[in-house]
Amino acid sequence: MSEANEPFPSISDVLGIAELAAGAPELVTGETGLDRRVRWAHVVAGREAPALLDGGELVLTTGAGWPTADGEAAALDALVHTLVDADPAGIVFELGTHFDGAPAQLIEACVARGIPLIVLHRVVRFVQITQRVHQRVLAAQNEALEARAEVHAMLTELGLNRSPVDYVVDRIAATLGAPVVLEDAGHRVVAWSGDDATVLQHWAAPEHLVRGAEPQLPDGTTRVPVEAQGTRWGSLTALPGPAHAAGRATVLELGAFALALARLADSDGDTWLDLGSRRLFDAVLSGRYTGERELASQLAAAGLPLAGRVLVGATITGTGDFGAHASLETAILQTAVRRAVAPEANVLLTPATGALAGPRTLLALMSFPESDPRLGAFHAHQQHPLAARLSRELGMMLPEQTPRSWRAHLSIGVTATRPRALISSLERVAAATTTGTEHSSAGPRSGGDSRVTVQLAAKRPLAYLVRGLAGIPELQEFAETLLEPLLEHDRGSGAGHSGDLTLVLAAYLSHPTNRSLAAQQARLSRSVFYQRLALIEELAGVDLADGETIAALTVALLARGEL
Numbered sequence: 001m002s003e004a005n006e007p008f009p010s011i012s013d014v015l016g017i018a019e020l021a022a023g024a025p026e027l028v029t030g031e032t033g034l035d036r037r038v039r040w041a042h043v044v045a046g047r048e049a050p051a052l053l054d055g056g057e058l059v060l061t062t063g064a065g066w067p068t069a070d071g072e073a074a075a076l077d078a079l080v081h082t083l084v085d086a087d088p089a090g091i092v093f094e095l096g097t098h099f100d101g102a103p104a105q106l107i108e109a110c111v112a113r114g115i116p117l118i119v120l121h122r123v124v125r126f127v128q129i130t131q132r133v134h135q136r137v138l139a140a141q142n143e144a145l146e147a148r149a150e151v152h153a154m155l156t157e158l159g160l161n162r163s164p165v166d167y168v169v170d171r172i173a174a175t176l177g178a179p180v181v182l183e184d185a186g187h188r189v190v191a192w193s194g195d196d197a198t199v200l201q202h203w204a205a206p207e208h209l210v211r212g213a214e215p216q217l218p219d220g221t222t223r224v225p226v227e228a229q230g231t232r233w234g235s236l237t238a239l240p241g242p243a244h245a246a247g248r249a250t251v252l253e254l255g256a257f258a259l260a261l262a263r264l265a266d267s268d269g270d271t272w273l274d275l276g277s278r279r280l281f282d283a284v285l286s287g288r289y290t291g292e293r294e295l296a297s298q299l300a301a302a303g304l305p306l307a308g309r310v311l312v313g314a315t316i317t318g319t320g321d322f323g324a325h326a327s328l329e330t331a332i333l334q335t336a337v338r339r340a341v342a343p344e345a346n347v348l349l350t351p352a353t354g355a356l357a358g359p360r361t362l363l364a365l366m367s368f369p370e371s372d373p374r375l376g377a378f379h380a381h382q383q384h385p386l387a388a389r390l391s392r393e394l395g396m397m398l399p400e401q402t403p404r405s406w407r408a409h410l411s412i413g414v415t416a417t418r419p420r421a422l423i424s425s426l427e428r429v430a431a432a433t434t435t436g437t438e439h440s441s442a443g444p445r446s447g448g449d450s451r452v453t454v455q456l457a458a459k460r461p462l463a464y465l466v467r468g469l470a471g472i473p474e475l476q477e478f479a480e481t482l483l484e485p486l487l488e489h490d491r492g493s494g495a496g497h498s499g500d501l502t503l504v505l506a507a508y509l510s511h512p513t514n515r516s517l518a519a520q521q522a523r524l525s526r527s528v529f530y531q532r533l534a535l536i537e538e539l540a541g542v543d544l545a546d547g548e549t550i551a552a553l554t555v556a557l558l559a560r561g562e563l
Contacts, residue, residue, distance in 0.1 A: 203300070317360055476560075
């Protein structure tokens, strides 16, 4: 039986035809089936005719040639079952010529199948009814062809324009007047229409998070595969909505074909891989959610399970000269991170944009099982296990010509169990690693041959706190006031103006108990370094041996992103 949203007249539409209404129709069964679609109208007479039906027809009959004698009950029962097994859209049974009432077997069979049975109490001309039904069917088919052509032209234009995947999904949704979701082969959401993330609740259900499980969707949902050349990349789903002249399934199939062509052109699959994560990060970091439940739905639908997991925000930044194009550096970092957490943990990645982090930084949201061994050493001083895994993966992927000085800097936020705490963790750790990663010495580092340096938010609580509050005007005013004499000196030129006092101060505050090491970090001789410190004390009117002074200057430099 054709689905309710296909472009054909329904039984309810047919009941409005004047020629049928003239027969004093009575709906005996099938009130819930009035939306069944009529593909054609067919007059049935004789015992063999029902076997010739294809399904979806409006059957008109007077019962001519049907078994009527009491001894033929079995034959009538067999004929009726043959008729309903053909799955007609509905049956119109005219009384008076051969039957005074609808046969009980026919009523029972229609009730069992939900097929509308309409009894006519007055004689009508079936030929007029079939003509009117056929006119409506042909008109609907013509409208469907025109609507299909319009949809095809729109999607072709989008393809020629190389429109983004999420925009194509939005246009499909606008055409259907219903939410549309694109998911990958693992049933993780790649893109969804509109800004209302509540549509993702079906993909965030606990049973969906089981690897390979399809989401449980409501009745009236239309779902088609996105595939080409024998490869299936995912599914395109339209949630319940109004009918469309071309048919909801047809529109969705045309959209899936357009997306499949775009996927073929993206040989590496990077577009699909990054799109869902990028949109998710944009939504959650800009506060585009109404509550924690909606936020959890977005994260879970994107493939980041939350229930019974430990959540961590992190950043991964390339430092030093990579020796190749930045896009290769980003691709290698993304792949290495995904391999480093797999298969026990899950991660969402996206390149950082704007002022949130540096231009070579990836933002990461990670979800680990509670018993994952990589969590146990987050606060330890030994080599970090996640960094070790990441370094091993990078060692297998980096080009041979990559300079030995290049490193991936991994900055890990505090752990969380709730989605809002996870987002806060990511925001603060990203702010805390916007600068200074190449010379950061806080937190555990990997071994001498490791390609990864590590910074833990738990090991730099002050930096984590201050960078998270750096946007507060009062804190910025405090920093500017305290450092103004040094900044003014650094802006000057000529004799006595070295322009490096804030850098010298940062080196000193990184090693306040070891001035020799601080001088090395500042790349100055000890004598010149001591001269700079004396000048800082003179200009700022401070004592660099005083603990409160050291704390205040540390906060000021952290607020400015210079430490």
